[in-house]
Amino acid sequence: MKYVSFEISGVPAWGRIDGEKVEQLGEPGTRWPDLKSYLTDQTPADLKPLGVHDLSEVTLLPVIPKPDLIAMAAVNYRKGDAPTDKEPPFPVLFLRLSSSQIGHEAPLIKPASSQKLDFEGELAVIIGKGGRHIPKDRAYDHVAGYSIYNDGSVRDWQKHSHQFTPGKNFVGTGAFGPWMVTPDDLPPLEQGIALRTRVNGVEKQSTDTSKMIFDVPYLINYVSTFAPLVPGDVIVTGTCSGFGSTRTPPEFLREGDVVEVEIEGIGVLRNAVQKERVAVEAV
The missing domain is CATH 3.90.850.10 (Fumarylacetoacetase-like, C-terminal domain)
Structure with missing residues (x-):
């Protein structure tokens, strides 16, 4: 599985890669606003995409934009x-x-x-x-x-x-x-x-x-x-x-x-x- 942090229309988000597509799984205001928060939760859950984007439509961010360390x-x-x-x-x-x-x-x-x-x-x-x-x-x-x-x-x-x-x-x-x-x-x-x-x-x-x-x-x-x-x-x-x-x-x-x-x-x-x-x- 490949997980990615990205920006779409100026909004930071994260998701997973599916071929040349990105399934968006979170953004500010959702349960997991970023990939770090999802890793922190440690709660198994069925991740439901909030949307699907072409990779060419998004701007990739550092995988973890703001690590503690x-x-x-x-x-x-x-x-x-x-x-x-x-x-x-x-x-x-x-x-x-x-x-x-x-x-x-x-x-x-x-x-x-x-x-x-x-x-x-x-x-x-x-x-x-x-x-x-x-x-x-x-x-x-x-x-x-x-x-x-x-x-x-x-x-x-x-x-x-x-x-x-x-x-x-x-x-x-x-x-x-x-x-x-x-x-x-x-x-x-x-x-x-x-x-x-x-x-x-x-x-x-x-x-x-x-x-x-x-x-x-x-x-x-x-x-x-x-x-x-x-x-x-x-x-x-x-x-x-x-x-x-x-x-x-x-x-x-x-x-x-x-x-x-x-x-x-x-x-x-x-x-x-x-x-x-x-x-x-x-x-």
Whole structure:
């Protein structure tokens, strides 16, 4: 099953994908106004469509537009099959703000204050059942589904200090979509689900989920040890080698570039790069 958050005629809504159609299941004012509220309810119910739309008629939003928590793992893939002594003893984690997120086909914003916008294709895990101190052997029971993330990173701001926060939270840099696929529609991650990132059609990153240093059960256990997880939270599982700043010479994104992250069994997340139009904004 594929669930999606979208906007139709300016109204945010959510639903499920049926071929090239979207069955709308909620909107503001209904029992489940958004996908996060449906995951939170935990009450089995017969979901009756409020309407059906062509995919081409809707604007896709981030799968979970406003998660309580977005925990991001840094790097997290080995190049070969075997562990090495260079692997970190614990995952490197940072947090992303929901206000930095965009959906499928939305512009990926290149900040006016930097020339070093980078791409990172990653697997996103959406939490369906909350908990604290979740054991690894029960971690998959807490997963509602999987999606795709492009952790757009502003490298010079990321490296202002040893803290990642500024470079990982520019507006319009966290692409999340196009939809959430439930676990029953995917093979076990340990078997190796392919992940690829392309820029303008040229492959830049390629790996599979069997090469994770810290797998999904480990990350769920680790994050839930210091923070209670709730439905709709997102854990983004890290990237592999090949992103722009590690290439020789470095390759940073320019206006008009198109970034595609493809994960086997989920789909393709696509975003074109757009230069930031600077204006003083009232808050």
